[in-house]
Amino acid sequence: MEGTQHESRTTPPGYEDAALERWAPEPDKRPGRTAFQRDRARVLHSAALRRLAGKTQVVTPGTRSQAWDASPRTRLTHSLECAQVGRELGAALGCDPDLVEAACLSHDMGHPPFGHNGEQALNEFAAEWGGFEGNAQSLRLLTRLEPKRFVRSQSPGTEGELVSVGLNLTRAALDAATKYPWLRGAHPTDPQSPKFGVYDDDRPVFEWVRKESPGHRTCFEAQVMDWSDDVAYSVHDVEDGLHAGHIDPNCLHAEPERQAVFEVALGRYVPEGTDPEELAAALDRLLDQEWWPHGYDGSAVAQARLKDATSQLIGRFCLAAEGATRARYGPGPLTLYGAELVVPEETRYECAVLKAVADRYVMQRDEQERLRADQRVVIAELAAALTARAPEGLDPQFRALFDEAADDRARARVVVDQIACLTDASARSLHRRLTAPRA
Incomplete structure (x- = not known):
């Protein structure tokens, strides 16, 4: 319809x-x-x-x-923070x-x-x-x-x-x-x-x-959303890493550590062929800011400085995009397919370096890799168990969809839909129930 x-x-x-x-x-x-x-x-x-x-x-x-002495960000808190950034940047444009x-x-x-x-x-x-x-x-x-x-x-x-x-x-x-x-x-x-x-x-x-969109272009609002997503998670992941003690800000001045960060960025967050010197300059620009949280030690004063740095970074990245976009298109509302969001290359490099810092010191920790390996086992075994025993284990909504499915492909998609809707805790709970030995 x-x-x-x-x-x-x-x-x-x-x-x-x-x-x-x-x-x-x-x-x-x-x-x-x-x-x-x-x-x-x-x-x-x-x-x-x-x-x-x-x-x-x-x-x-x-x-x-x-x-860790504070609640880490979840997908929900990230989405709320992304929404706050996006709402203000979008309104400004x-x-x-x-x-x-x-x-x-x-x-x-x-x-x-x-x-x-x-x-x-x-x-x-x-x-x-x-x-x-x-x-x-x-x-x-x-x-x-x-x-x-x-x-x-x-x-x-x-x-x-x-x-x-x-x-x-x-x-x-x-x-x-x-x-x-x-x-x-x-x-x-x-x-x-x-x-x-x-x-x-x-x-x-x-x-x-x-149906009225030009090719593979994303609309202007989607571009604002995408940049807001990048800004929110790059800044807040570093904030969480510093607060948790996983990131030592002094390491960012040491050449071996800097090179390790740049290697992560080159592999994931910037195009192949990017000059590492561009990333080094981006990191140095951030480290040279008066508000950068040098020597973070977890004290109340340091926490306040870290919060200020978070605000400064978000403002820096959003104002750079707003200014460059307005410089190209001038004043007036920018909507749908009437414009492209312009983010200066230097700003994208700064954002990429922050992502790489969080990746290197938070996501690549040994304990995180062990946890991720266990999570992959949970998903694989849960998918196999649901496939073998469905509709057992499916919520009523997905049980009905499974019963209505026309073929194995459609039934497999229902199993995927069910798993995707689970939280971390409910996925582990259902996995335990479906894989426990039967009496």
């Missing part, structure tokens, strides 16, 4: 009626509220967003290292702030338990059935899995049956939440890239979202 109208008389500046359409047209309950305010509210009140509180960001929820915030809040909804580690394990399990990608899973969740709106099917063979349309967000909100607007293997410059934004069986709604 395809939307052909919008439900609100209040149209945000810079957006046409087509951007406000929903897959299933529905009337507004509160006249005067914009469609994007409604989108934001739906995402904010969703169970999928709440579940992110139990999913790994960098440090697994519920675990504590000897140095003329985007609708509710639209950008809705995209930022929902961008990680499809991530499975155990963060990117769980994503890789699920992708291995689902390789022959279309793979797994957290961003494609987010679209699936927003448009199909999150139970909010049901409509009568008009498809041959299922006419009249109730089918879920997920949160039934506007076209603009779904587009803004789409980082990778292409199918698996269809990356515009790298066919081997594991990143994609839609599964093959979700193509109808994806094509509806993108």
Whole structure:
């Protein structure tokens, strides 16, 4: 069922009626509220967003290292921080702030338990059935899995049956939440890239979202969301690492340690062929700032300085993008496909160096690798157990979908959907129950 109208008389500046359409047209309950305010509210009140509180960001929820004396960030707190950054940056550039915030809040909804580690394990399990990608899973969740709106099917063979349309967000909100607007293997410059934004069986709604979009371009709001995501996690992961005692700021002045950081950046966070001297200059620019948390020792004064450094970094990265984008396009609202977000190369290098610092000193710790190995075993064994024993172990929602599935491929996708919705703790609990020896 395809939307052909919008439900609100209040149209945000810079957006046409087509951007406000929903897959299933529905009337507004509160006249005067914009469609994007409604989108934001739906995402904010969703169970999928709440579940992110139990999913790994960098440090697994519920675990504590000897140095850790505060709650680590989760996918939920990261999403909230990304939303705050994105809302302000988007508003400064003329985007609708509710639209950008809705995209930022929902961008990680499809991530499975155990963060990117769980994503890789699920992708291995689902390789022959279309793979797994957290961003494609987010679209699936927003448009199909999150139970909010049901409509009568008009498809041959299922006419009249109730089918879920997920949160039934506007076209603009779904587009803004789409980082990778292409199918698996269809990356515009790298066919081997594991990143994609839609599964093959979700193509109808994806094509509806993108029917007026130019090629593989992401909309301006999605670019703001993507940069806000980079800013939030690069800055906050370093903050958490310093606070936990995993990062010694003095090491960033030692040449062997600096080279190790640059090697991580070159392998993951900047394009191949980037001159390491550019990364060295980026790190030095940050270390030269008066507000940089030199000599962090965990004292109250040091904690306050670290918080100030966090604010300074976020402001530095956002103002650089805002200034460069305005320099190219001038004043006025920038929306949809009317502009490209411009982030100076030097700013991207600074952000990349921060990501590499967190990667080197937090994610590459021996204890983290041991934990990740165990997590991969949990996902693999859970997927095998659910496949062998389903519908046992499935929640009622997924049990019904499993019973309705037409073939093994569709049933395997239901198993993947169930696992992706679990938190770290519930994945371990279900794994124990399904793999325990039967009496």
